[in-house]
Amino acid sequence: MALIAVSGHPGCRFEEVARISAQRLGFELLTQSRIQVLAGEEFGSETRIPDRAYPSLVTSILARLATEHHLVYCAVGGELQARHFPGMLRVHVVAPENVRIGNLMLDHRFERAAARQHLLELEAADRASRKAKFGKTKATADLFDLVFNAEGLTSEQMAELIQTAVTSTGLAERGYLSGAAEQQLQFQMRFRLARYGIVPPGNVTLRKKIFANQSEEMFANLLDFYRIAWDYEPKSFPVQYDADGRVLESFTPDFYLPEFDLYLELTTMKQSLVTKKNRKVRLLRELYPHLNIQVFYQKDFENLIFKYGLSERPVQA
Numbered sequence: 001m002a003l004i005a006v007s008g009h010p011g012c013r014f015e016e017v018a019r020i021s022a023q024r025l026g027f028e029l030l031t032q033s034r035i036q037v038l039a040g041e042e043f044g045s046e047t048r049i050p051d052r053a054y055p056s057l058v059t060s061i062l063a064r065l066a067t068e069h070h071l072v073y074c075a076v077g078g079e080l081q082a083r084h085f086p087g088m089l090r091v092h093v094v095a096p097e098n099v100r101i102g103n104l105m106l107d108h109r110f111e112r113a114a115a116r117q118h119l120l121e122l123e124a125a126d127r128a129s130r131k132a133k134f135g136k137t138k139a140t141a142d143l144f145d146l147v148f149n150a151e152g153l154t155s156e157q158m159a160e161l162i163q164t165a166v167t168s169t170g171l172a173e174r175g176y177l178s179g180a181a182e183q184q185l186q187f188q189m190r191f192r193l194a195r196y197g198i199v200p201p202g203n204v205t206l207r208k209k210i211f212a213n214q215s216e217e218m219f220a221n222l223l224d225f226y227r228i229a230w231d232y233e234p235k236s237f238p239v240q241y242d243a244d245g246r247v248l249e250s251f252t253p254d255f256y257l258p259e260f261d262l263y264l265e266l267t268t269m270k271q272s273l274v275t276k277k278n279r280k281v282r283l284l285r286e287l288y289p290h291l292n293i294q295v296f297y298q299k300d301f302e303n304l305i306f307k308y309g310l311s312e313r314p315v316q317a
Helices: 014-025 032-043 051-066 078-083 097-108 112-134 155-169 179-194 214-225 271-287 298-307
Strands: 003-008 028-031 071-074 089-094 146-149 237-241 247-251 255-257 262-267 293-297
Touching: 003 014, 003 078, 003 155, 014 028, 014 071, 014 089, 014 155, 028 032, 028 051, 032 051, 051 071, 051 078, 051 112, 051 179, 071 078, 078 089, 089 155, 097 112, 146 155, 179 262, 214 255, 214 262, 237 271, 247 271, 262 271, 271 293, 293 298
Parallel strands: 003 071, 003 089, 028 071, 089 146, 262 293
Antiparallel strands: 237 247, 255 262
């Protein structure tokens, strides 16, 4: 997939650079205001998004859009998405203060003193937003692939350079984000969002089940707490047949998350049983390559349980 993150100093007109780049490349443009609209559509227009939850919300929305579009993302902190979307192009626009003041004078018909005051307010708001959402007041140059100086380059020239970089690096040739990669990201981000009470309305499975062991029950409780819909052992998949086509062996994943089209298998048992289960998972992936399945091993599960405060000692299957 191609994801271009465009940001910049207040007054540099980096939003214009992002818009022109999206038009030239035929990419979808995602702005701060568009993020708010999409979040409202999914979680409800009245839902308040805490600052600390904002990065996870953006990742979730980007992942969903990236399965169908190449993207230009124009918002503060976009460069930090590189940890989730390897290979993205991170662009930052800078300019001396006098250039930025001049831009504000033209854009808002301000006198110079009013434009300078407005620039100071924009800079303060930018620092506060970065601090609240990302823990730092500013981004350093090493976080970007391209840094443009708007003193010597027009928005059109910067957009042309971005287009050249996209072509030379082959970003658009990567294809869109795969469904499996999107579902894995969504699973991680939805857990984080749910810690702040941000959940799609109605996605909850509060019901009693008879589980095979304590670890499965604890995991189901965790999913319920974070309002993630689930089914327990919903389907068995044949993984071995005899010469006459009769099923000799089947595999039944522990959980299915319909929102993510994802099967989950908890493997918290002794090593001999883990080896046997890994073999079944391998056969399942070979015979049913369209299925998305994720395995939680003993250490993974313990880390998850400890992280969310559900147990004070390791869980025994």
